[in-house]
Structures are given as C-alpha cells and as structure tokens.
Amino acid sequence: MSLTVNHKDNESYLGDKPLLKLAREKNFSELIFILLAEREPSKDELSIFELILNISIDHGPDTPSAKAVIEKAKGGENIGEAVASGMREINDVHGGAQEALMPILYKIVKEKLSAENIVKEFVENKKRLPGFGHRLYKDNDPRAELIITTLVENGLGEDYVAASRALQKSLKDITGKTLPLNIDGAIAVALCAFGLPPSLGKPIFMIARTPGLCAHYLNNKPIN
Numbered sequence: 001m002s003l004t005v006n007h008k009d010n011e012s013y014l015g016d017k018p019l020l021k022l023a024r025e026k027n028f029s030e031l032i033f034i035l036l037a038e039r040e041p042s043k044d045e046l047s048i049f050e051l052i053l054n055i056s057i058d059h060g061p062d063t064p065s066a067k068a069v070i071e072k073a074k075g076g077e078n079i080g081e082a083v084a085s086g087m088r089e090i091n092d093v094h095g096g097a098q099e100a101l102m103p104i105l106y107k108i109v110k111e112k113l114s115a116e117n118i119v120k121e122f123v124e125n126k127k128r129l130p131g132f133g134h135r136l137y138k139d140n141d142p143r144a145e146l147i148i149t150t151l152v153e154n155g156l157g158e159d160y161v162a163a164s165r166a167l168q169k170s171l172k173d174i175t176g177k178t179l180p181l182n183i184d185g186a187i188a189v190a191l192c193a194f195g196l197p198p199s200l201g202k203p204i205f206m207i208a209r210t211p212g213l214c215a216h217y218l219n220n221k222p223i224n
Contacts, residue, residue: 157193
C-alpha cells in the first residue's frame, strides 16, 4: 500500500503529517518517495532516487510512449488524452521491467538462488530476461551504469549489484551475447537496495517520464 492525502478538520494530511507542513520541509522527489514507500528516505536513498527520476525524464521521440503522445498531439487530441496514450505504452518491455526483475534479484540475494540456473531457465523457455539488453546501447547503457556506480559509491545494495552482474555474466556465458543491464534493470537494483516492493517499479518510471511526455506533446501540438 501507499499513502494518499486525507482530510481532517479542514486540513490535508499525507499519512499522519500535515501536507502543508511537509510541502515546506520536503522537496518533490522526497514527497514522491514518502507517498509511495510509506516512509522517509535516507539521505543516500533520496540522492539515488532523484537520480533515477532525473535520468528517466525523457529518452527522445522514438520511444513507444513518446511516439504515442506525438501521434495524438499531431491528431489534435488534448494533452490529457495524449499523455494517457503514452502511459499505456509503459509495460514490461518499455519502462516497466523492474517489476519482473526485482523478484528475481530478491530471490538471488535472500534465497541464495543461482543466477546461472535462472538464466538457463529463461533461455530454455525462450524467454527474455527482464532488465537486460537495449535497442540502442549494445555494450552498456550509460544511464544504468551511472545508477549502479552511484549505488556502489554510497555503499547501498551491493548484494543486488552483484546479483545483477552475475545475471549479466551468465547471459554472456550461456547465450554468447552481450546484453547489458539497461535502465529498467538498474532501477530494479536500486529499488531492491531500498527494500521496496516490485509493484512500485512502473509507477516510479511513469512519474519520472510524465514531464518528458508533456514536452513531446507541446512540441508537436498544431499551432492554431
């Protein structure tokens, strides 16, 4: 569950704290974390969480979500309809692989499952391991590497970083292909480091990507 705003005695509360007080004390990223995670982030968690939001804000006009928004904008749809069409494109492949990868990372770390055996099972069933590979970044995804490097520098999630590296190595050993950890995969590592549930993977990406989708709409809306 996540927090929502409630009203009592003509005052708004986020959880049990007055929203107007929090609005003066916290920045937007911190409020997002509190709302979704139902707790305040540590200083290092907040720094990495803000990095995730910043990196994910947009990735150009060729992403599935941006393409959908641009098409609607050029067709004269209002911004709400257009951005909603982009949000519908965020799924297990685009922007949401965290939700599928996080349980795998948790099992490797907490249940001591073998990364190699997990990869073998995916390959044998002809399934794509979530969070690895990218249409543009063939050797490494610089966005993902920045998140991972920052986690390591702050001493967070070392077990989950190691688990992601073990999965990547096993993919290379078993398939012979270089399939780098992508941004979805790196976000999954970070969210596991924070101890958050997989269900927050897509919402966090959607929150981060919304400003970018709004910008694509504004850039492609017909001028009256």
